[in-house]
Every structure is written in structure tokens, then in C-alpha cells.
Amino acid sequence: xxxxxxxxxxxxxxxxxxxxxxxxxNLILLFFLTALIVLSLMPMVTMLTNMFxxxxxxxxxxxxxxxxxxxxxxxxxxxxxxxxxxxxxxTPLLNSLIVAAGSGLLGILIGGTxxxxxxxxxxxxxxxxxxxxxxxxxxxxWTLALFWINMFQNSRVGGGVVGLVESLFGVCMxxxxxxxxxxxxxxIGLHYSPFAYLLIGGILKNMDATLEESATILKARRMTxxxxxxxxxxxxxxLSTFLLIFSSGFASYTVPVFLGSATRTFTLSTxxxxxxxxGYEGQGYIMAFLSILLGTLILGINQHFxxxxxxxxxxxxxxxxxSLVKLKKAxxxxxxxxxxxxxxxxxxxxxxxxxxxxxxxxxxxxxxxMTLNFWIGTEDxxxxxxxxxxxxVNGTMWWGLIRQVGLAVAVALVVGTCGMLIGYACVRRRxxxxxxxxxxxxxxxxxxxxxxxxxxYLAVATSASFKWLYGSFFLLGLVAAVKFLPFASRSGVNSMxxxxxxxxxxxxxxxxxxxxxxxxxxxxxxxxxxxxGYLLPVINVMREVALFTLLVPYPRYLLTTMLFxxxxxxxxxxxxxxxxxxxxxxxxxxxxxxxxxxxxxxxGIGG
Amino acid sequence: MPQIILEHISKRFExxxxxxDLNLEISDRGFVTLLGPSGCGKTTTLRMIAGLETxxxxxxxxxxxxxxxxxxxINLPPNRRDIGFLFQNYALWPHMTVEQxxxxxxxxxxxxxxxxxxxxxxxxxxxxxxxxGKRYPSELSGGQQQRVAIARxxxxxxxxxxxxxxxxxxDAKLRGEMRTELKRLHSETNSTFVYVTHDQLEAMTLSxxxxxxxTGVLQQYAPPLEIYNRPxxxxxxxxxxxxxxxxxxxxxxxxxxxxxQVRMLDTAVTFEADAPFTLPEQEIIAxxxxxxxxxxxxxxxxxxxxxxxxxxxxTTVKAHCRGTLLTSVxxxxxxxxxxxxxxxxxxxxxxxxxxxxxxxxxxxxxxRFGEK
Numbered sequence: 001x002x003x004x005x006x007x008x009x010x011x012x013x014x015x016x017x018x019x020x021x022x023x024x025x026n027l028i029l030l031f032f033l034t035a036l037i038v039l040s041l042m043p044m045v046t047m048l049t050n051m052f053x054x055x056x057x058x059x060x061x062x063x064x065x066x067x068x069x070x071x072x073x074x075x076x077x078x079x080x081x082x083x084x085x086x087x088x089x090x091t092p093l094l095n096s097l098i099v100a101a102g103s104g105l106l107g108i109l110i111g112g113t114x115x116x117x118x119x120x121x122x123x124x125x126x127x128x129x130x131x132x133x134x135x136x137x138x139x140x141x142w143t144l145a146l147f148w149i150n151m152f153q154n155s156r157v158g159g160g161v162v163g164l165v166e167s168l169f170g171v172c173m174x175x176x177x178x179x180x181x182x183x184x185x186x187x188i189g190l191h192y193s194p195f196a197y198l199l200i201g202g203i204l205k206n207m208d209a210t211l212e213e214s215a216t217i218l219k220a221r222r223m224t225x226x227x228x229x230x231x232x233x234x235x236x237x238x239l240s241t242f243l244l245i246f247s248s249g250f251a252s253y254t255v256p257v258f259l260g261s262a263t264r265t266f267t268l269s270t271x272x273x274x275x276x277x278x279g280y281e282g283q284g285y286i287m288a289f290l291s292i293l294l295g296t297l298i299l300g301i302n303q304h305f306x307x308x309x310x311x312x313x314x315x316x317x318x319x320x321x322x323s324l325v326k327l328k329k330a331x332x333x334x335x336x337x338x339x340x341x342x343x344x345x346x347x348x349x350x351x352x353x354x355x356x357x358x359x360x361x362x363x364x365x366x367x368x369x370m371t372l373n374f375w376i377g378t379e380d381x382x383x384x385x386x387x388x389x390x391x392x393v394n395g396t397m398w399w400g401l402i403r404q405v406g407l408a409v410a411v412a413l414v415v416g417t418c419g420m421l422i423g424y425a426c427v428r429r430r431x432x433x434x435x436x437x438x439x440x441x442x443x444x445x446x447x448x449x450x451x452x453x454x455x456x457y458l459a460v461a462t463s464a465s466f467k468w469l470y471g472s473f474f475l476l477g478l479v480a481a482v483k484f485l486p487f488a489s490r491s492g493v494n495s496m497x498x499x500x501x502x503x504x505x506x507x508x509x510x511x512x513x514x515x516x517x518x519x520x521x522x523x524x525x526x527x528x529x530x531x532x533g534y535l536l537p538v539i540n541v542m543r544e545v546a547l548f549t550l551l552v553p554y555p556r557y558l559l560t561t562m563l564f565x566x567x568x569x570x571x572x573x574x575x576x577x578x579x580x581x582x583x584x585x586x587x588x589x590x591x592x593x594x595x596x597x598x599x600x601x602x603x604g605i606g607g
Numbered sequence: 608m609p610q611i612i613l614e615h616i617s618k619r620f621e622x623x624x625x626x627x628d629l630n631l632e633i634s635d636r637g638f639v640t641l642l643g644p645s646g647c648g649k650t651t652t653l654r655m656i657a658g659l660e661t662x663x664x665x666x667x668x669x670x671x672x673x674x675x676x677x678x679x680x681i682n683l684p685p686n687r688r689d690i691g692f693l694f695q696n697y698a699l700w701p702h703m704t705v706e707q708x709x710x711x712x713x714x715x716x717x718x719x720x721x722x723x724x725x726x727x728x729x730x731x732x733x734x735x736x737x738x739x740g741k742r743y744p745s746e747l748s749g750g751q752q753q754r755v756a757i758a759r760x761x762x763x764x765x766x767x768x769x770x771x772x773x774x775x776x777x778d779a780k781l782r783g784e785m786r787t788e789l790k791r792l793h794s795e796t797n798s799t800f801v802y803v804t805h806d807q808l809e810a811m812t813l814s815x816x817x818x819x820x821x822t823g824v825l826q827q828y829a830p831p832l833e834i835y836n837r838p839x840x841x842x843x844x845x846x847x848x849x850x851x852x853x854x855x856x857x858x859x860x861x862x863x864x865x866x867x868q869v870r871m872l873d874t875a876v877t878f879e880a881d882a883p884f885t886l887p888e889q890e891i892i893a894x895x896x897x898x899x900x901x902x903x904x905x906x907x908x909x910x911x912x913x914x915x916x917x918x919x920x921x922t923t924v925k926a927h928c929r930g931t932l933l934t935s936v937x938x939x940x941x942x943x944x945x946x947x948x949x950x951x952x953x954x955x956x957x958x959x960x961x962x963x964x965x966x967x968x969x970x971x972x973x974x975r976f977g978e979k
Contacts, residue, residue, distance in 0.1 A: 015680035019661055022682075431621075502698035505659050510712035510763070511686025520711075524702045 026512045028425035029434045032325035032418070039482050044292075044454040050285045050459050051075075058279025074282030084311065090284070092271040099184045099256065099267060101248035104242040106189025112238065113198025114338065118197075121325040124335040133338075135346035137194035138590060139583050140255035140543035140560075144187045146567070146579060148347040150356050152178045155363075159519040161260065161572075162363025164352060179263040187255050190345060192245040203237045204230075222325065225604065243302040247295050251449030252547035258567070269451040269546070274456060276489035277552075285459065288452035293449035334400035356576035374573040391577050394594065400559040401581075403473070407558070411480045415488045416534030418481075423492020425520070428501070446486035451547040453483055458550045471553030483547055484537045491536070496522075536592050542586050609670040609766045609799050610635045611656060611687075616665035618651050625651040627823040629665075629899075633816075638800045640794050640814035642807060644846070648823040649803045650771055656801065657692050657769050658685035669767065691765030695772040697756040705731075706740045708761045716763055716973040722820070730758040733795075734788075750781045757792070767799045774809065786812060807847045811835065819843050836957040841966035844894050844959060850923050850934045853900060855893045861886040868959075868978060869969075872908060872929045876912065876953070878960065879970035890963030893974075897923065897936040899955035906950035906974040908933075912943040926951070 020026050020295045051074060054065045063073055075098055078089055117123045136144060153163040156170040157179060166172055176182050209231065215225045230260060253269040268291055276284035324525045327334060356362075376390045391397040422442050431437040457479045461470040499522060507517045521561060522532060545560045553559055555565035560579060566575035611633040615754065616889065618626040620667035626648040633639045641649035654660035660672065661682060669690075674683040682715060685692070699708055706727055713723045731737045734754040744752055753773065760768060772781045773789075790813055793800050793803040804810055810817045811831045819826045827839040838844035844852050864883035869876040871893055878893075902924060909925035910933060917940045924935045926949060935951060959971045 015682075016676070019682055149792065306748075500696055500698060502696060503700065504693060504695040504760075505685075506692070506700070507711070507715075508659070509657070509685045509690065509692045510715045511684070512715045516715070522702055525700070558653040 004500075019335065023073070024430075024486055025428040026434070028421050029438050031428060032422055032425070032438045032442065032495070033434065034535070036438065036444075039478070040441060040444050043460050046283050046460050046463065047289060047456045051282060051289060053282070055279075055281040059282060071282075074280075074286055076343065077280075078286055088271060088275065089287070090386045092266040092268045095181060095256075095265060096250050096268040097180055099188065099252070100246045101415070102181070102185035103192065103249040104190035104246040106185060107196045107245045108191040108200075108238055108242050110189065110193035111198075114193070114203035115197045115204055117199055117334065121327050122331065123338070124331060125339060127428050129335075129338050129342055132342040132346045133197060134194040135342070136191055137139040138351075138539070138586060139191075139253065139349065140254070140545070140586075141191040142258055143349055143579050144191055144345070144546060144581060145183070145255045145258040146575070147352050148183050148187055150179070150352045150576070151348075152183075154178070156260070162449075164355070164365065166364050167363055175263065179259055180265045183259045183457045184252075184255055184265075186254055186265075187259065188245075191255075192248060196241045199241045200234055200237055200384040207233060208548070218580055224294050240302050243298050247298045250294065250298075251291065251451070253420070253449070253451040254564075267421040269449055272451055272455065274551070276458075281459075282293045284455060288449075288455045291452050293448045299447055308537075347476050348497060350580065352433060353576045353580040353583070357573050357580060359573070362572060374577050391581070393576060396556050397578070400556060400562045403557060404542060405585075407473070407476055407480065408538045410477050411484065411541050412534050412537040414477070414481045415484050415537040416530070418485060419488025419490075419492040419533050420495075421492070421540070422485075422489040423494070423496040424518070426489075426493055426494040439489065443486045443576060445483050448483075450544070451550075454479065454547045455548040476548060476551055476558075477553060480541050480544065484540050487536055487540075490527060491533045497535070498529075499525060531593060535590070538589055539586050540566065542582060542589070610668075610669075610798065611767065611801070612666075612668040613652075613656070614666040614668075616652070616655060616662050616667065618648070618655060618660065619663045624823050625811075626655070626662075629823075629825055631818060631825070631828065633799060633801060636797060636799055638790075638802065638813055638815045639757055640810040640817045641801065641803045641820065642810040642817050642846070643820040643826075645805055646822075647820045648821050649805075649818075652820070653771055653801060653803045655768050657690055658683060658688050659692070666687070678727045689761040689766050691763070691771040693756055693768065693773045695770045695775060697744075697752050697776075698714070699752055699756055699759070701744055704741050704743055705755050705758075708744070708755060708760050712759065726762055730762050733761070734758045735790075744801065749777055750785070751784060752783075753777060761792070761796065764796075765798060767801065768796070770800065770802045773802075774806055775804070775806070782809075783925060789813060795863075808849065811847070817847075819846065821846075825836040837971055838894070838959060839968055841892065841894065841961045841968075844961070844968075848896060848899050849900070851894075851935065853897065853933050854896045854961075855895065855931060857891050857893045859886055859890055859891045859960075860889065865972075870972070872931060873923065874907060874976065875978050876974050876976055877978060878958070878972060878974050880970040882955075882970075884970045885965075887962045887969055888964060891969075892961040892963060892966070894961060894968075895953065895974075896955065896957065897934040899958060900933060900935040900951050901954060902926075902935055902937055902941075902949045903952050904950060906952035908951040908953075910949055910951050912945055912947045912949060914945065915941070915943045916944060924949075 030522070043309065045337060052070050052072065054060060054063055054067055054069050054071050054073075056067045060067050063071060065071060077084060079085055093267075114129070114133055123129070149163070151164050152166075152173045153159070154166040155162055155163050156172050157175040196512055212225055215229050220228070251269060252267075253273070255264070256267040256270045257273075257569055260266060266274065268287055272284045272287045272291075275287070276279075277556045345376050355365065357374055358372060359365060360369050360371055372390070374390050376392050419442075422438060426435045426439045448456070457475065460466050461475055503525070504517055504521060507521050513522070545564055548561050549555075549564060554560045561580040563575050563582070566578065611631075613629055613631040616626060616629045616631075617624065624698065629648075629797075631650060631652075641652055643649045643704065651660060655662045655675070656669075662677065664677040665675070666673055669688055672678070673681050674688050675681060700711070703711060709727045709730055710723050713726060727740075731740055732854075732866070734757055734923060736751060736754045738757065739747060739751060739755070744755065747755065749915060756773070770789075774785050786809065789800075792933045802810075802813060811834075815832055816829065817831050817834050818828045821842055823970070827834055827843045829837075829839075832848050834843060838847065841854065845854070855871050857868075857869050857876075860868045861880070862868050864885075865880045866880040867880070869878050869891075908928050910928035912927040913927055913932060916923040916925075919940060920938075922937045922941045923937065923945060924937060924941075926933055926935065928951065933951065953974045956970055956973045959968055961968055
């Protein structure tokens with residue numbers, strides 16, 4: 001035995017540093033801490049300074065100040081002038097809040113009801129309804145908005161184009177029904193109702209059945225149980241779902257653009273873009289900043305709810321034996337109604353886009369008015385369309401598609417890998433400040449509405465030192481990667497939480513190196529979750545419009561921004577064709593990955 | 608052969624101290640149990656010896672080699688400590704079959720294929736799980752998974768085997784069987800076992816030495832029977848033994864270096880110690896195991912039955928004696944009526960006395976009724 005008496009002191013610092021760096025999880029956290037500070041905090045700083053500085057163009061002319069000098073005039077203009085303020089700030093803000101709250105309520109109502117029917121009643125065709133119901137969530141929200149317009153536009157509103165409903169039934173819907181806040185609420189609410197369905201349904205399904213059974217034994221009636229036991233238990237989930245839909249609705253850009261332009265109904269995000277385009281950049285950045293603040297606030301409230309009451313929804317092994325409510329005579333009717341409604345919102349958009357992409361004269365759905373020229377027409381048969389040929393034989397379209405797919409794949413590889421590494425490192429070092437910092441920083445971009453986020457990066461890319469970034473493929477990838485990291489890191493954390501640390505330690509004992517542990521043990525166990533982590537960013541990039549519109553070098557650079565320019569410039573057939581193409585691509589990717597690995601964008605709860 | 612020495616080991620987390628200045632010597636081929644209530648630092652200690660956790664300060668030597676030394680910045684990774692670790696939840700890799708689970712570690716040690724195959728077969732036979740080789744962990748029962756975990760841990764023939772509450776997920780009957788198996792494995796494998804448990808019965812029956820801890824501090828480190836008969840303090844006495852020892856407040860006066868005049872339960876008792884001692888204070892606590900308080904005719908302590916718990920082989924009887932609830936164990940099945948009057952006697956030569964304020968043991972010996 002050694003005669004040296006070990007001291008009771010802590011290890012000397014250099015040993016502690018060495019021990020700290022010997023753990024791969026610590027290295028990963030340090031790397032991401034640095035990267036995320038640069039990528040998500042620095043742009044924030046740029047945006048903040050932009051709120052107080054003079055920009056070239058309109059501002060310079062109006063204020064007669066040097067570009068880059070400090071000013072408070074953006075605030076004065078946005079808030080002091082009552083007229084300007086009402087039109088450009090308060091009304092759009094109010095509209096945003098109405099749309100957000102309305103769609104939140106609608107989403108919960110639809111999603112929650114369907115979730116209850118699927119998990120707690122003896123409804124027929126559960127598998128089918130469940131599978132079709134989540135469809136609209138997979139499609140971009142703006143496709144539903146376009147579908148709405150295709151269906152209900154009529155000769156009396158907007159551009160006066162005849163839609164499917166008028167042409168088939170001769171019914172003219174009033175303007176408030178076709179454009180403005182009402183359809184925005186319906187479209188966003190419908191789009192997110194599968195999200196509510198998945199969250200609430202998941203909890204209803206995993207809820208400990210004995211909680212309800214013990215109430216049954218105490219002779220409580222079915223309705224009493226729902227009111228006093230079931231609803232209070234799912235309440236935190238409902239609130240949290242509401243807030244998530246609320247913030248998504250608030251941040252939504254594409255839906256209000258499509259459904260609001262005709263009636264000049266602005267929300268905060270659409271106004272922000274309009275102001276920046278009109279040269280009121282300072283004001284635009286202020287609005288971006290305010291929406292980030294609001295997003296943070298909502299997330300804070302959400303964490304307050306879920307954090308404190310999370311324990312309510314403990315998942316136990318003995319669930320799934322719930323006695324189902326017998327719907328009796330109503331069963332057939334409710335099942336039929338749900339099937340018809342889900343089919344309508346899942347299949348009809350596809351039919352509608354297919355139709356719209358082949359008719360020559362809008363509003364005339366007779367066979368003689370149809371052509372495949374918008375798809376496969378060559379130069380000779382091309383119309384006065386601004387495009388040299390149909391989209392399937394068109395170089396611009398193919399390049400847009402290739403770029404978009406390339407972007408999606410690149411972003412997914414980066415984001416999926418980062419998310420997983422962050423998940424691994426954060427879970428392993430859970431409880432340390434470093435782990436908390438990285439987890440929060442990775443989630444930070446979620447708080448920023450896509451439009452605000454794009455705006456910030458636009459500010460960075462147009463600043464003198466980063467001019468080389470502007471309009472580059474790299475910038476698009478970078479922005480998308482940061483923007484979609486929150487989901488990936490969340491799912492990374494969740495999937496790594498499922499694995500007991502002993503599973504990895506058992507391999508450490510055998511001297512298995514870190515890389516092999518990841519490759520041979522952790523990845524294979526969480527294969528499905530990890531592949532979902534890669535799949536989600538692919539789909540997100542494939543359907544993203546708002547984030548890219550500001551950052552692409554020219555509108556027809558990507559498929560989604562191309563679509564946007566078609567719709568803005570009135571080539572509706574091309575727009576519909578491209579939309580259909582995007583939906584088909586997204587669905588194919590999802591089902592392909594699902595077939596191969598069992599992972600899915602939406603993990604069904606039905607059946 | 609491996610001897611494990613812990614010198615001044617401490618582990619502090621941000622806010623609390625898990626292990627405080629722990630000194631421990633685990634001799635070669637011993638079966639040492641780290642025993643204590645949950646949160647006492649026993650698992651942390653085990654993980655520090657294994658290298659899964661880094662101590663804050665101190666030194667650990669395995670077989671004379673320092674594997675951790677805070678002063679010299681030595682911290683060998685687990686795989687260079689030649690150990691095996693059996694986890695509470697088995698930590699079997701769910702995506703590998705039983706055979707793959709066992710062979711994976713050997714592959715990592717760069718064994719050649721034929722040798723791996725032979726060793727896997729040997730392990731399957733040793734643990735009687737030959738028929739499950741191709742199955743996945745989820746297709747096995749808890750007891751079978753446990754055996755696979757043991758096989759995987761033993762496969763590379765580690766010289767030290769660490770076990771973290773390996774039996775706590777099994778039902779009572781299986782636990783009993785596995786205890787027998789572990790004891791047999793210990794003698795067959797010739798290695799040192801370090802075993803963490805909160806189950807005092809497991810510690811008593813399995814180990815050659817028990818290390819009892821509470822809130823990060825070592826309470827007593829001794830062979831099981833010594834822990835049972837000569838507990839170092841009241842905590843150790845209360846933690847070991849089921850049903851728990853009776854603690855009776857008493858008042859004592861020293862007659863000579865080995866004799867005390869004690870007054871407890873309103874009765875005069877004489878205590879004769881095994882060795883000379885000095886009475887630390889007059890307020891003391893007498894610790895009497897239930898088996899040393901038999902119910903018999905002619906006992907001097909009158910008591911009334913509170914409840915009777917027959918277990919077949921023996922019966923635990925709780926009875927009130929002058930305001931104190933006492934526990935007695937009687938051999939065989941006896942059933943007493945509630946409030947029935949009985950008489951208790953004091954027998955045995957392992958009555959322990961604790962100081963009334965410091966709760967430390969200061970003497971042990973015999974007791975008889977009456978004055979000297």
C-alpha cells in the first residue's frame with residue numbers, strides 16, 4: 001500500500017478539465033453551445049440593432065439621416081401616429097390574435113372530439129378514420145387555404161373567379177366566408193386538429209384505466225366520470241395543445257397571405273413582410289421582435305402548465321383495457337359522418353388541385369375546357385403563361401424541385417444528426433447548467449415565427465460583412481437547419497430518455513468505444529425514433545414557404561417559392577400543379593420511410 | 608488477486624454529499640455487501656469503484672494499482688479495471704439475442720470467433736439457459752433475463768463482479784432461488800463480489816462482510832453476524848434484523864466495571880457485560896432482539912397482546928408492556944387473543960446497550976431480573 005496520504009481536497013482543476021473533456025457528451029454540448037450562440041443569439045442582436053438604426057431607401061429619404069445612424073423614429077411611427085399605428089400595427093395584431101385563438105379552439109374541438117371517439121368509444125372503422133384524419137397535418141397548411149379558395153371563390157368576391165361550389169351548385173358564398181379571418185381560422189384549425197388529436201388521443205390512450213375504473217366502482221355515472229376525472233386529467237394536455245396551435249396560428253404567414261390578400265386583411269406576419277418590402281424595415285423588425293416576445297410568453301405559460309401537472313399523465317403498463325362507450329344507434333351515423341368529413345378534407349384537396357391544374361378557363365369544369373398542357377405541354381402548345389412549357393417538361397420547375405429536395409435532404413441530415421447528438425448529450429448530462437443551456441438554445445428558434453426568423457437572417461445577410469451569404473443555397477440550408485432544430489432536438493431528447501443509461505454503461509464496462517456504442521447499441525434501439533427525427537425536417541423543408549420567400553435569390557429558385565410566385569402572378573393552373581406535386585412528394589416520402597422502417601411523421605393512435 | 612481499497616473517497620454533487628470520506632478495504636475473493644436505506648450512497652460507491660462515476664476526491668486501488676487518484680489525476684475507464692457489472696434493471700440490449708448479448712463484450716475484447724462461441728455455450732450452460740440462446744430479451748421472463756445478464760457479465764471472466772440490487776426486480780420465490788445461485792457462482796468463479804442491496808436479509812445470507820451506510824457515511828463494516836449481534840450503533844441495530852430490535856428506554860447505574868443496575872419498564876434488571884466498560888450517561892437505551900424476549904410462564908414482564916402475526920415457522924407477537932409496545936418472536940404457530948395477558952422473559956447473551964443521547968453501543972451482554 002502506498003504511504004502517500006490522499007488529500008480531502010477536490011481534484012486539481014487541470015484534472016477536472018481533463019475528466020470533463022474525456023466525456024463525449026461534454027464535448028458535444030460545448031460544440032453546440034458555441035454554434036447555437038452564434039446561430040440563434042447573434043441574429044437576435046442584429047435584429048435588435050436594426051430596430052434602432054436607419055436603413056437605406058425609403059427610411060433614408062424620409063428621415064434625412066445617414067444610413068446606420070441611431071434613431072427612435074421607427075417606434076414613434078409605429079406607435080405614436082394613431083392612424084398609421086391602427087392600420088399597420090393594432091389591427092393586424094388583433095387579427096393575428098383572433099386567428100390564433102379561433103384556430104386553437106377549433107383545432108382542440110375537432111381533434112379532441114375525434115380523439116375521444118377513437119380511444120373511448122366503439123366507433124366503427126377506427127383504423128381508417130385515424131389514418132385519414134391525420135392527412136391534413138401532413139399537407140402544408142397553405143394547400144388547405146388554396147383548396148378553400150378553389151372550392152368557394154365565386155363571381156361576386158375577390159377576383160371574380162368561379163370556384164367548384166358555384167360552378168356545380170350555383171351557390172355563391174358571401175365574402176366573409178371565402179376570404180378573411182373566418183376561413184383563416186377554419187383552415188388553420190383544421191390543419192392543426194390532427195395535431196390535437198395525436199396529443200390528446202395519446203394521453204387518453206395511455207391514461208391509466210384504473211383511474212376511471214375506480215370511479216366506476218364508486219358508482220359514478222359515465223358523464224360524471226368524463227367531467228370529473230377524464231377532462232381534468234387531460235386538461236393540461238388540452239391547454240398545452242391550445243397554446244401550441246395558438247402560437248403556430250399567430251406565426252402563420254402563408255395562410256393569411258392566400259386568404260387575406262383579396263380583402264386586404266392583414267395579420268402581424270403578413271404586415272411585417274409588407275412593411276419590409278415597402279421599405280419600412282425598422283418597423284418590420286420591431287414587429288418581428290414583438291412576435292418573438294409573444295412566442296416566448298406563450299411557451300412560458302405552456303411550460304408552467306405542463307411542468308407542474310405533468311405527473312397527471314403517467315403512463316402505466318396496465319392501460320388499454322378501458323371499457324368502450326357503446327354508441328348504440330348513433331354509431332353508424334357518427335362513423336359515417338366522420339368518414340365523409342375526413343375524406344372531404346383529405347381527398348378533396350387532391351382532387352381539387354388536380355382539376356384546377358387541367359382547366360384552361362377558370363371556373364369551367366367541362367371536359368372540353370381541360371388540357372394537360374400545364375403539366376406536359378411543350379413550347380408550341382404553351383399558352384400565354386409566363387412559362388415556356390408544362391411543369392413536367394420544364395427546366396425551371398425541375399431545377400426548383402431538385403434544389404428543394406437537395407435542400408431538404410441536406411437540412412435533414414444536418415438537423416437529424418444534430419438533434420440526436422443534442423438529445424444524447426443533454427440526457428446524459430441532465431441536471432447540469434450546460435445541458436440546460438444547450439437544450440433551451442436549441443429550442444429557442446421555435447419561439448420565432450418563420451417570417452420573423454427569415455427577417456432576422458435577411459438582416460444578417462444584407463449587412464456589409466455577410467453580403468456573400470445573401471441569396472446563397474448555404475444560407476437557405478443554414479436558416480432551415482436552425483429553424484427546424486427544435487423539433488429534432490426535442491425528439492432526440494425524448495428518444496434518448498427512453499434508454500436507461502445502464503444500457504450504454506453495460507457496453508462501457510466492456511470497453512466499447514463511444515462511436516461503437518452509438519452505432520451498435522443506441523442507434524439500433526431507437527432506430528424508428530431517429531429516422532423520424534430525420535424525416536420530419538425533410539417534410540418541413542419540402543413544404544416551407546414563409547421562411548424561404550425572403551431569402552431566395554429569385555422567386556422561382558425553389559418549388560415552394562415558385563408556387564407562391566405563380567399564385568401572386570395569377571398562373572393558378574401552374575400553382576395547382578406544383579401544389580399537387582408537393583403533396584404527392586411529401587406523402588410518398590412518408591409512406592416510403594414508413595414501409596422501410598415503421599417510422600412515421602405522424603404516429604397513429606387509432607385502432 | 609484483487610483487493611479493493613478505498614481511501615478517503617468523497618462524492619459531492621452540486622448541492623449534497625453522496626459519500627463522505629469513505630475508507631474501505633475489500634479483501635480478495637470476498638463477498639462484500641454495501642447495505643443501507645435508499646439514498647445512502649451505496650450505489651454511488653459501487654459506481655465509483657467500477658469507474659462509472661468519478662469521485663470528487665480520494666483514491667481507489669484495485670489489486671494495488673490506483674484506478675482513481677484525485678491528487679495525481681488518475682482515472683482509469685471501467686474497461687481497464689477488469690470488472691464486471693450487473694445492473695438492477697439488467698440493461699440487456701433489446702435488439703440483440705441472448706447469444707449476441709453475451710458475445711458482444713467478447714467481440715469488443717477481440718476474442719477470436721471459436722473461442723467466443725465456446726465461451727457463450729459455457730455461459731449458457733452455467734446459468735442453465737441453453738434453450739434461450741436465439742431469443743430476444745423481451746421474450747424472456749424476469750428470472751431468465753436476470754440469468755442472461757449474469758451470463759453476459761461473467762463471460763469475460765472479470766476478477767471483480769459488481770452487482771447493483773440485482774434481485775430487487777424479482778418476485779420473492781425467484782429471489783430466494785437466485786440468492787442460492789449467486790452464492791454458488793461466487794465459490795465457482797473465484798472472483799471478488801461487491802453487492803449493493805437495501806435488503807438486510809440478502810446482505811445477511813450472502814456476504815462474508817457487510818458495509819452498512821447511512822447518508823453517505825459508513826456506519827459499520829463487519830461480518831454479518833457481528834453486525835447482527837454487536838451493532839455499532841442504534842441505526843445499525845434497527846436496520847438489521849426482522850422483526851426489528853426492541854429499543855427500551857432505561858435508567859442505569861454502574862455497580863462495577865462489568866455490571867449495571869438497570870431500571871426499565873418499571874422493573875429492576877441487572878446487566879452483566881462481556882467486557883469491562885464505563886457508563887457514558889445514566890439515560891440509556893436497551894436493545895433487545897425479539898427472539899430474546901420469549902413469552903413464557905414465569906416471565907417477569909406482564910404484557911397484554913396487541914396483535915399476533917403467525918408466519919408458520921415462527922410467530923411475531925406484539926404486546927403492550929407498561930406503555931411500551933414490545934415485539935417478541937415465538938417458535939411455531941401460536942395464536943393469542945387480542946388483549947390476552949402474557950408474561951415476557953429476557954434471555955440471550957447479545958443484549959446491546961446504547962447511549963441515550965449519542966445512540967452508540969457501549970456494552971453488550973446478558974440481563975436478568977432483580978438486583979445484584
